[in-house]
Amino acid sequence: MPKILIVDDELDTRQFLANFFRKRKIDTFTAAGGQEALLIFEREKPGVILLDIIMGGMDGVEVLKRIKERDSGARVIMVTGKSPDQDIIKKCKDLGAYAYIHKPLELDELEKQVLSLI
Amino acid sequence: MAGLPRQSAVASLLVTNIMAIDYKRELERAAKSMILVHEPNLLIKMIVRLMVQRVEVKHAGVLLYHRDKESYVLTVSRGSVGQKIPSGFARMDLDNPLIRFFRERHSRLPGDGIIIRRGIDKLSRSRDFSPESKELLRGVSYQMDILEAVVCVPSYFRDNLMGVLFMGSKKSGRDFRRKELDFFSALASNVAMALRNAQLFKDLEGELDKNKQLFINITMAFVAAIDAKDHYTGSHTERVTDISLKIAKGLIHENKVKIDNNFLEDLQIAGLLHDIGKIGISESILNKREVLTDDERTKIREHTVLGVNILHTMGNLLRQPLLGIRYHHEKYDGEGYPDGLSGEDIPLVASIISVADAFDAMTTDRPYRAALTKEAAIDEIRRFSGKQFNPWVAEIFLKLCHEGKI
Numbered sequence: 001m002p003k004i005l006i007v008d009d010e011l012d013t014r015q016f017l018a019n020f021f022r023k024r025k026i027d028t029f030t031a032a033g034g035q036e037a038l039l040i041f042e043r044e045k046p047g048v049i050l051l052d053i054i055m056g057g058m059d060g061v062e063v064l065k066r067i068k069e070r071d072s073g074a075r076v077i078m079v080t081g082k083s084p085d086q087d088i089i090k091k092c093k094d095l096g097a098y099a100y101i102h103k104p105l106e107l108d109e110l111e112k113q114v115l116s117l118i
Numbered sequence: 119m120a121g122l123p124r125q126s127a128v129a130s131l132l133v134t135n136i137m138a139i140d141y142k143r144e145l146e147r148a149a150k151s152m153i154l155v156h157e158p159n160l161l162i163k164m165i166v167r168l169m170v171q172r173v174e175v176k177h178a179g180v181l182l183y184h185r186d187k188e189s190y191v192l193t194v195s196r197g198s199v200g201q202k203i204p205s206g207f208a209r210m211d212l213d214n215p216l217i218r219f220f221r222e223r224h225s226r227l228p229g230d231g232i233i234i235r236r237g238i239d240k241l242s243r244s245r246d247f248s249p250e251s252k253e254l255l256r257g258v259s260y261q262m263d264i265l266e267a268v269v270c271v272p273s274y275f276r277d278n279l280m281g282v283l284f285m286g287s288k289k290s291g292r293d294f295r296r297k298e299l300d301f302f303s304a305l306a307s308n309v310a311m312a313l314r315n316a317q318l319f320k321d322l323e324g325e326l327d328k329n330k331q332l333f334i335n336i337t338m339a340f341v342a343a344i345d346a347k348d349h350y351t352g353s354h355t356e357r358v359t360d361i362s363l364k365i366a367k368g369l370i371h372e373n374k375v376k377i378d379n380n381f382l383e384d385l386q387i388a389g390l391l392h393d394i395g396k397i398g399i400s401e402s403i404l405n406k407r408e409v410l411t412d413d414e415r416t417k418i419r420e421h422t423v424l425g426v427n428i429l430h431t432m433g434n435l436l437r438q439p440l441l442g443i444r445y446h447h448e449k450y451d452g453e454g455y456p457d458g459l460s461g462e463d464i465p466l467v468a469s470i471i472s473v474a475d476a477f478d479a480m481t482t483d484r485p486y487r488a489a490l491t492k493e494a495a496i497d498e499i500r501r502f503s504g505k506q507f508n509p510w511v512a513e514i515f516l517k518l519c520h521e522g523k524i
Contacts, residue, residue, distance in 0.1 A: 012204040019200030081206070104191045104209035107264045 001027040002118035003046035007037040007063060008079070009055040017050065024111065026118065034058025034066075041067055041074070047118045053080040053088060061091055068096050075117050077101060158312040162194050162281075165305050169285055170196045173298055177201040177266065178285035180309065181210055183278075190217055190282060201266060201286060215257025220272040221279050231272045232299050235262050269294055273306040275314045283309065333435070341390050348396050348404045354478055359389030361474035361515075361524055368514040368523075375466060375510070381438070388442025388467050392475065395425030395443070407485045419455050422447055442467035446475055449506045462508075469508035473499060473515050476506070477524075492519075 004026050006017045014030040021028045029044055031037035034057060041049065049067065053060035060078060067074050075098040080088075084102050092100055099113060162180050169178040177197020181190040189211045195203040210217050220231065241247070242255035262270060267284035274280065283306050288294070341355050366385050369375050396404060399421055403414045410418065425443040429436055445459060445468035452460030464472075480495035490498070496519050503512035518524045 010204060012202060013207060015200045016203050016207070103207050104187075104189075105207070106211060106214070107208050108214070108261065111264070 001025065003027040003029065003044055003048075004114060004118070005037065005040055005044065005046040005049045006030045007032075007034075007049065007055075007060070008052040009033060009057075010052075013052070020107070020111075021114070024115070026114070034063040037063050038066055038070075041070065045071075047075065048114055049074060049076045050114075051076050051078055053078055053092075061088065061095070064092060064095050064097055072096065077113065079103065079105070158309075158316040159193065161312045162309055165283075165309060166194045166196050169283075169302070169305070173285070173294075173301070174289045175268075176286040176289055178283070179203060179265070180281055180283050182281040182313070188212060190214075190279075193281075197286065203265075210261070214261060215254055216261035216270065216282070217279070219254060219258045220270075220282060231274075232303055233258070233262075233270050234294070234299075235259060235268050238262070269299065269302065271299075271302045271306040273310040273313075275310040280310045280313045281306075337387055337390050340394055344393050344396055347399075347401060348393070354482060355390055355393065357478045358392065358471060358474045359386055361477065362386075362389045362470045364518055364524060365470050365474065365511060365514050368518050369470075369510070372514065377466075381467070384436075384438035385442065385467050385470060387436065388439035388446075389471055389474070391425065391429065391439060392443050392446050392471050393421060393425070394428055395421030395423065397428065398424040405485050409486060419447065422456050438465070438467055441465040442471050444468070446471040448472070450508050451505045454506075464508065466508075466511075469511045473507050473511050477515070 004021050006014055006021075006028065008014050008017070008030075009032055011032075014032065018028045018030050029040050029046060031040050033055060037049075037051070040046075051060045051063055051067075055063075060080075064076055064078065067076060076096075078092045078097045078100045079102070080100075081103045084100070089100055098117070101110065101113075162182070166178050166180060169175055175197075177195065179195035179197075179202075180193055182193045183189075184191050187209070189209045191206060192203050192208040193205060195205060212218070212221070219233075223231075238255055238259050242252050242259060244252075247255070262268070262284070265284050266286050268287045269285050271283040272279055272281075273283060283302060285302070344355060362385055363382060366377065366382055370377055399417060403410070403417055406414070422444050426440050429440060429443070433440065442465065444456065445464055448454035448457065448459045448464045448468060449472075450461060450464065450469075452458050477495050477499060480490045480498060481492055483489045496516065499507060499512055500516055503509045503516075507515075515524070
């Protein structure tokens with residue numbers, strides 16, 4: 001069963017996305033912060049990581065960097081709520097993020113993108 | 119897509135007409151809320167809550183059109199854990215099949231336009247439709263699946279799709295009844311109306327803001343005209359305005375007077391324009407270095423009335439500022455000009471400007487004399503409180519000076 005890891009500090013978002021992907025027969029893991037995300041990443045080796053950029057504590061860019069240090073082939077989709085900050089997008093690209101999407105997002109596109117990677 | 123049966127007929131395939139709750143009463147209640155609630159987002163939240171609680175659906179939400187984003191954004195969602203979509207998380211663009219279906223088809227559709235997932239699925243398999251129509255219907259069905267929606271209700275104002283209400287299955291697992299669908303449809307038109315009203319209101323406010331900005335720009339042009347004429351004036355106008363506003367805020371703070379909302383704005387305009395009448399006074403008098411003759415003094419005094427004459431066509435807009443312009447040289451003891459008003463007969467706006475104007479005039483070099491020190495000027499205000507100046511206003515002014523705020 002393909003695996004996805006959802007990293008977001010908002011409970012509603014984690015729960016919704018977990019439900020959304022589980023319905024699509026994807027083994028779904030969630031993390032509320034960076035440290036937890038790295039632990040699950042090590043343990044489960046998910047095929048796709050959905051990573052919120054703006055989080056309290058360790059932010060998404062830092063988590064991306066550490067994931068890429070562990071596995072440069074990990075496919076990480078960055079998600080953010082604010083209108084895109086070009087510097088951050090560039091940083092994510094340089095660090096090897098697979099894609100960048102910002103909220104509000106199109107759920108069908110998200111589904112397509114994730115399914116194509118798994 | 120021509121030839122689709124009426125949507126309400128589609129709906130009726132799945133609907134029985136047993137009435138479990140009094141929808142008429144619920145609707146009346148919702149309509150009442152709509153009148154009371156002017157904030158459409160709040161109303162929509164109430165409506166979604168109503169759907170979840172009263173009709174007992176697992177979840178419900180609303181997609182609302184955003185002009186600037188050119189898409190429909192999921193604004194409100196309610197339901198059980200994992201089904202509630204976080205507000206602002208998802209959107210549907212104009213090319214989304216569900217949005218296309220509602221945007222393109224509504225004008226040709228009789229009935230309320232409600233769609234039910236099973237009805238759509240059934241139609242998408244029908245042999246009566248073109249492949250394109252069937253593809254669109256399959257797209258609609260897929261989008262409903264993404265939202266976990268069993269029913270979608272479009273919300274139109276005239277020909278514009280303002281939003282889409284959607285809801286999941288009932289907790290009981292039963293089908294929706296005709297009465298319930300009618301209820302949703304009525305709620306949807308409430309939503310459209312509320313959104314439309316809010317939009318109109320916003321447009322109107324925008325228009326007012328624009329006018330206000332134009333008005334401020336014109337006022338500033340007048341100020342520049344005064345400055346060009348009277349060299350000393352310069353930032354005098356701005357300082358008087360600034361001090362006047364501080365006094366007024368002090369009065370409000372001390373609860374000394376009852377002041378309405380527009381007072382500060384009016385005072386600001388009055389402060390900026392209080393000397394506008396000087397445009398009509400000869401520069402040789404305004405900038406004269408020697409002591410003025412009686413005739414010249416009389417001339418200069420005319421600037422109060424001249425100011426009102428210059429602005430009288432804007433009388434409706436400037437009722438209170440005009441009082442400030444006309445009466446800012448009146449004295450509390452009745453010895454001022456142009457009308458010799460006294461005491462509380464002098465409008466407050468003028469009494470405030472009077473103190474600010476006198477203070478700034480004393481502390482500035484004039485063509486005919488050097489500036490007083492700030493302390494000396496404050497002493498003068500104190501000495502003439504109740505004579506030249508309204509004592510309440512002077513008291514606040516002195517307090518502000520004492521606190522170092524002026």
